[in-house]
Amino acid sequence: MTRRPATPxxxxxxxxxxxxxxxxxxxxxxxxxxxxxxxxxxxxxGRTTPRGRKREAYAKLLKTLAEEETTRQAKQEREREGEREDDGKAAPEPAPEPGPEPRPEPVALTPAQAFDALYAFSAPALVRQTFLLTGRREQARESVERAFHTAWERWPEVARDRDPVGWVRATAYEYALSPWQRLRPRHRHPEPPPADPGDRTLLNTLLRLPPRHRRTLVLYDGVGLDLPETAAETEASTVAAANRLLHAREAVAGRLPALADPHVLHRRLAELASNERLRAAEPPTVRRGGERRARLRTRAAIAFTIALIGTTALTLRTAPTHYEPPVSPGQAVRGVPHRVAPGALSDEELELRQKLRDQLQDGPERLSPTLE
Known part of the structure; x- marks a missing residue:
């Protein structure tokens, strides 16, 4: 049965x-x-994607909003054209400017080549940014690699996204700030802090912030996103993102007054991330690692399904087909006379038994009348 493609x-x-x-x-x-x-x-x-009827309804509503926006833009364009025509009656029309030179058509890349290019372009910076969130070098590298594993598994969706780097960055931040990271044995052993005292103080100040405030500060003052983009990536409203940013800046300025200026804070965050020698793995290694994880998950799902089918078949084979009431335990009954075993037959009993054996089995003979 052919599956209908999802609504774009x-x-x-x-x-x-x-x-x-x-x-x-x-x-x-x-x-x-x-x-x-x-x-x-x-x-x-971009953290989740609607499915089924919700996706169709969402796509239809967005299409309606896009058509309304196009209509408004066309109306504004006609109004501007009318204004230009009125102005052109009084002033001569300027000579047309020469058009730009045609650009060469881009070379089509294979999915693997496009993934490798995206990884080589964004992975080093993402590792440094994730280090600002966690303060752990190995966890930062692992978070970015896991994010790219997920991106490779869902590559058609990521490739069509207008901001693939933002898609991977959001996934890496979610994995790095997951509460389950605290349960890992590696988290119990602290890593060596930065060598510079100023960097060490700034990193400790960042790690004392709540995770949401820390992420908002890194996105806005570290990465350089604007407020709506920061709000969208943190799944918050613009007002909530602005409040988080203000509280994070106040907390940092309270411990480090020299960083009260946002420009100075941006420069210090970039220096802190750049001073750490954080290297990312090679793109083919990450891509093969993602494929290997996908194969392992597929095999595990198949093994679990087979085990479930086998357990169900064994249960159906060995389960009783009808209800058998439990047998109650025996109890001693008192006051009942013992059963007497039969003894030897008397002469009368032997004569009676012989008489019964000699008679016919189908009853006595028919009586016929006789003359006397």
């Missing part, structure tokens, strides 16, 4: 832009679709 959706940032252009809040959009505002935030940040 715009990129997460385009979804947010269409909603904001239509002057809709996440709560209003969630009410139209019958979901929660948190679900809409997850869709607009």
């Amino acid at each position: 959706l715009p990129a997460p940032k385009a979804r947010r832009r269409l909603r904001e252009t239509a002057a809709l809040t996440q709560t209003q959009l969630a009410t139209r679709l019958g979901v929660t505002p948190g679900t809409v935030r997850a869709w607009e940040s």
Whole structure:
């Protein structure tokens, strides 16, 4: 049976832009679709993707918003054209400028080549940024590699995204800041701090911030994203992201007054990430690692399915087909006379038995009348 392809959706940032252009809040959009505002935030940040009827309804609503935006833009363009025509009646039309030279067509890359190019371009910077979130070098490298493993497994979706680096960055940050990281044995052994005292103090200050505030600060003052993009990547509203950023800056300035200026803070964050010698693995190694993890998960799923089928078959084979009531335990009964065993037959009993044996089995003979 052929499976119908999923309805295409715009990129997460385009979804947010269409909603904001239509002057809709996440709560209003969630009410139209019958979901929660948190679900809409997850869709607009790219962390989750709608499926089934929710996806079709979401795609239809976004298409309607895009058509309305196109209509408004066309109307504004016609108004501007009318204004230019009115101005052109009084002033001579300028000579047309020469058009730009045609650019050569880009060379099509294979999926593996495109993935390797994305990894080589963004992985080193992502490892340094993740180090600012965790303070652990090995965890930063592992988080970025796991994020690229996921990206390679879902490569068609990542390749069509308008910001593939942002997609991988959000996945790496989620893995690095997961609460389950504290349960790993590696987390119990601290890593050596930075050699420079200033870097060590700044890193300790960052690690004392709540994870959400720390992530917002790194995205806005470290990576250089604007506030709407930071809010979308952290799955928060713009107001919430601004409040987190202000609280994080106040906490950093409270311990390090010299970093109260955002420009100085941005420079220090870049220096702290650059002073650590953090290296990322080679792209083919990461790609093969992702493929190996996918194969292991597939084999584990197949083995689990086979074990489940075998257990079900064994249960059906050995399970009883009808209800058997339990046998109650025996109890001693008192007051009943013992059973007497039969003894030897008397002469009368022997004569009676012989008489019964001599008679016919089908009854006595028919009596016939006789003359006397």
